[in-house]
Amino acid sequence: MKTIMVNGNSLKWEEEMNIDLILKRKNYTFKMLVVKVDGKLIKKTEYSKTFVQPGADVKVIHLISGG
Amino acid sequence: MKKSDFFSAHDPRIIPILQNAVIGIAGAGGLGSNIAVSLTRSGIGKLVVADFDKIEPSNLNRQQFFEDQIGMPKVIALLENLNKVSPFTKYQVHEIKLNPENIPLIYKNVDIMVEAFDKAEMKTMLIETWLAKFPNKPIIAASGITGWGKNELLHTRKIDNLYICGDEETDLQAGISPMAPRVGIVANMQANLVLELLLSTK
Helix, strand or coil, rough: CEEEECCCCEEEECCCHHHHHHHHHCCCCCCCCEEEECCCCEEEHHHHEECCCCCEEEEECCCCCCC | HHHHHHHHCCCCHHHHHHCCEEEEEEECHHHHHHHHHHHHHHHEEEEEEEECCCEEEEHHCCCCCCCCHHEEEEHHHHHHHHHHHCCCEEEEEEECCCCCCCHHCCCCCCCEEEECCCHHHHHHHHHHHHHHHCCCCEEEEECCCCCCHHHHCCEEEEEECCEECCCCCCCCCCCCCCCCHHHHHHHHHHHHHHHHHHHHCC
16 A cells, blocks of 8 residues: 555555645644645645655644743 | 954954854844844844834843833844944845845855744745845845743754754634744744854855
């Protein structure tokens, strides 16, 4: 089975897997996120057109108000 | 006070490294004011702090300000308080709302950036701006600091040059601000990480 890593956990890779689909599969509904794929920052406007390859290392950082 | 007296209880090997460091702090509220006080006591050479807000009574539950400073711009009151702690840190303060255009100008000379905003939108904006403009300089952010207790959930996560301190899960209820102990702990986790990064790279 082909996989990607999301925040250090393995997730099944799918054809045409973009950032929106990854967030959906992980049930991430957070509003304010910073997303990095293989060390590269992916802005919100690029989520739908950024497709990941098997083995990709995805980091999702959830920013919560309070300070 | 003589400089040698202020630093007499510091490890002498680290003093020049700390005194040569320039640290940026974005926000002077619950996180920023606590971070600035800790880094000043640590003997950091220069702090660059920006915030556009004024002190309100509700800020005194967690921020390093005093009742007679209510109404003052936070950066001006912070400057006043930091100068009382130590004259051996230089302070550059900006009373300004940070945005993607002015962040690279104000913080271009810092060695490490510390995110100390209240709102998630501002945290995201700063991190995205920083990673795009200064990918090789560390940025230390905070996420999930509200409430009380749950010490065991607080942690630091490293993603390349981005570090996140907090529990990354406790969300803020509308109209309820964080409390002094937990915001103070996370602010000091951020300040502690500044020292670690400075002292491990040299």
